[in-house]
Amino acid sequence: MSITESESNFNDLENLSISELLTGINQEDQSVALSVQKALPQIEKAVESIVGKMRQGGRIFYIGAGTSGRLGILDASECPPTFGVDHNTVIGLIAGGDHAIRKAVEFAEDDRNQAWKDLLEYKISKNDFLVGIAASGRTPYVIGGLKAAQENNIKTACITCNPDSAVVEFSDYPIEVPVGPEFVTGSTRMKAGTAQKMVLNMISTTAMIQLGKVKGNRMIDMQLSNDKLVDRGTKMIMLELKIKYDAAKKLLLEHGSVRKAVEACKG
Known part of the structure; x- marks a missing residue:
């Protein structure tokens, strides 16, 4: 059984008080940052490659399904206002299309060919970099996209919470953050989602700093939108x-x- 699907460390949740539930969730969350810390060498290698591509005019693509897809879209959508880059510099794609951002699209993540079709709409090329986000590490949409990218000489990375999972096979720069079982068994929007968000923050922020979008500690290219x-x-x-x-x-x-x-x- 994968780590992300393993049994929670807590049981009889329905019998716990609000205070006990909040304490338990917080207790589990405290392990996430430590897991991300252990993955820093993997993250560094991925970011080095990403920065190299972006300095030559390349783009970052994120692909994922469900929570993972939404987190990629969130990170991508925050780059233009924060760093003043074009909306086509960091692009997030989700299985099922934009409709799936708000409402789940049944079986969308099971199509192994759709991610590559979605990427081709943006004319992805070997100048770009693809990051597949999959907590389980076995999402067909993500695996298919990464595999097709590699076949077309596009550098790839993955963010997963299961070590040695299927997405690693098709990732030049695998980032593995095993955060252990979720508070609610299998609910990867919790610890796994938090870990993915932390890694995405690191990737985009570090890349933008390296590209000169921050001076001192300030966002000198941010959009004046309010x-x-x-x-x-x-x-x-x-x-x-x-x-x-x-x-x-x-x-x-x-x-x-x-x-x-x-x-x-x-x-």
Whole structure:
């Protein structure tokens, strides 16, 4: 039996109090970060390859089903506002299409050929990098996509919570984060999902920093999509140029980004 399907360390959950349930979930969650820590060497190798591809104009693709697919889409969708990249720089695809983001599509994950069809719509090539996300490590949609990618000389990685699973066979850079049994047996949206989210955060954030999208510790290319972000950008310019708030805000709105405003003033 796979680790992600193994029996919970807790039983008779329906008889536990709210406090006991919350304590148990929190107790299990504390093991996730330690599992991710053990996978850091694997993550590093994958990110090195990803950065190399992106420096040459390549893109990151995420594929997954269910929770795994939604997490990939979440990470991809947050890159443009956070780092100012094009929406086609990091692309998340889910088995069953966009409809499956909100509602489960029955048996969509069982089609071994569909992921490659979905990727071809974006004209994926050997310049790009594919990350397959599958907690179980045996999702046909993900396995098929990774296998087809390798056959077309596209570098691949996987994020899985079962060691030595099927997706590893088709991953140049396997990332294995075995977090143990879930609090509710088999509910991989919990610990496994948390682990996948942590790894995705690391991949995209580290790649964007390496690509120059952060200066110091600030998101200098973030999109100015609401008042909070305009205020944040204004304060970045204030600190960088040692000027007052109103002058900084005027520069920001005039140039459209923190980077452009600072570069315009510094020549």
